[in-house]
Amino acid sequence: MRIIQIIDSLESGGAERMAVSYANALAGRIEFSGLVVTRKEGPLHNQIDKQVSYLYLNKKSAADLKAILRLRAYVRQNNVTVIHAHSTSFFLAFLLKLSCPDLSLIWHDHYGDSDFLEKRPMIGLRAIVPFFDGIIVVNQKLKIWAEKELKFKNTIYLPNFPTEENIFSDDTKLKGAKGKRIVCLANLRVQKDHFLLLEVAKKIKNFYPEWSFHLIGKDFHDAYSQQIKHLIVAFNLEENVFLYGSKQDVKNILDQSTIAVLTSQSEGLPIALLEYGLNKKPIVVTDVGEISSLVQNGKNGFVVPAHQNELFYDAVVKLIGSESLQTNFGQELFQMIVANHSEEAVIQQYLNWLDNSNV
Template structure:
């Protein structure tokens, strides 16, 4: 039977890690045998997600940027578990995994999730190009990323498969978040989900909130995520006079619960691939305002399933939010369109089926 190893260099609660957990656990439940190869010195989030699912786990240590010891350990581990297909995620494991799979004489698949870390140095681009050359397939999670990979690595577009991320999220009828935040009837809540890094654009969202605050005195902003900008965002909220209406929720696992509390969802990123949080908001039919970056315009059907705005533009972001807050009918129509599109294109079972079909071709 099919025995799949999933290799990843990080194990925090990011999109690549969540996608790995979803694919491995779904395929395990369907009868395939799955092994996750994770960093020994990571956060442990992915381990906690996989415990009790039947997915086996092995841990590696990367002692230096170029480690012969790790390469040899990977070959031995893949052979010991009699793996038939190795699936590596992102740059580092793509390079190590392709070499190990070739030495162990098995098929290899690479998925790139959006980070173009590899593109900034010629040496990395060459290393990834060699990894792709010795692999059966290179997968990109978006059409935009596929185009970047083709150009960056000097490879034909036909060598790249595009498999969008998939999500499975059941709508929650009543959220506990509004009580948690002390919101009263009549209060409106806009929500963003994403780690607090500059690329996610939360500073621009907060500035947009400052523009909206006087016109919409019942409006609150909540952001679920963690990261380096937490203190700066709190300080900026105080400067804008909205500190009492600005809520940092930290890392949350109850995404369906917090989405159910939101009157609208905002994705203010300045750079992006295909964010899972956006797909989850679509799946549970939230009105959406999002930056027109990466694969987001395609996901939102060029504005037919959510409003698109120029990135890093607080006035434009504020205007789009105000439009949905004041036009309930349009907001409902966009939310319904988003839900239909998510169910048709971005459902988790569809993503898993596409990967299973790809493994069968290796």
């Protein structure tokens, strides 16, 4: 097989990281593995394996003819047979298919608001999806939605998988007291519900003032991030909640942390959760997307309903109060990920699906 991944940027988001992970994982398993970035490069460029063929299109508009022709030439030059388009890059894959009808198209749907699918725009998708040969989804809700709303049968759920990062520097130094740090790996987006986290942090400060929260993720400098910063001041949390922006040395950051959390109101299967487990962190997370398929409440982590800040607070307090529980949760989650969400298992399932679908 000769497969390329297409993604719009190399910012540190879940879809972007999986595009890089698929390209890297396939590099040693198939004849040709490539990665095409359409609009914007970013920090994940450092994570691309040397065996992966790379192309940056610098696309200026949705129908940038120059970018389409460059992609077409790259595909023809490298005898690419399968286009694996992630998230919104499906439109460029569709335009390419019009001039290269022999190509097989796969769409990887990473839609983050899968708990609010009724609000998802449909017109463009319904027109384009018939040109695709398969759809990969990141949770079961998206699979049901694709089969029902898009009338697309060849749909498969493949869980995200964690990968070891390429470390270039361990330069992030977390503030706060050692052994009393709570980390959250999540870009500053509405669906991540940092407001719930701040409500919990405010209460934690009252009873456990030595504990601190560390927010790692891209700041889009929009109204949502401004509100987060406003609340940090309003809740008098300047010495308890810290923002770091987007970082690449995730393992280094987690090594400095004691507890890991996610307060999302919607998810697929978040990469952050897999990284928490791979680094044996005890977790408190919300019950959205596929999280409960991985986290068994009270066995390898605490799972609470979304929007429930009191329940979330109670779960964090239980972990703060028990080092043995922290250790047990971390070990159990690690074993679950190794057994069910390894790169090897997912990629093998992916390749089998492509073979059986005659892609």
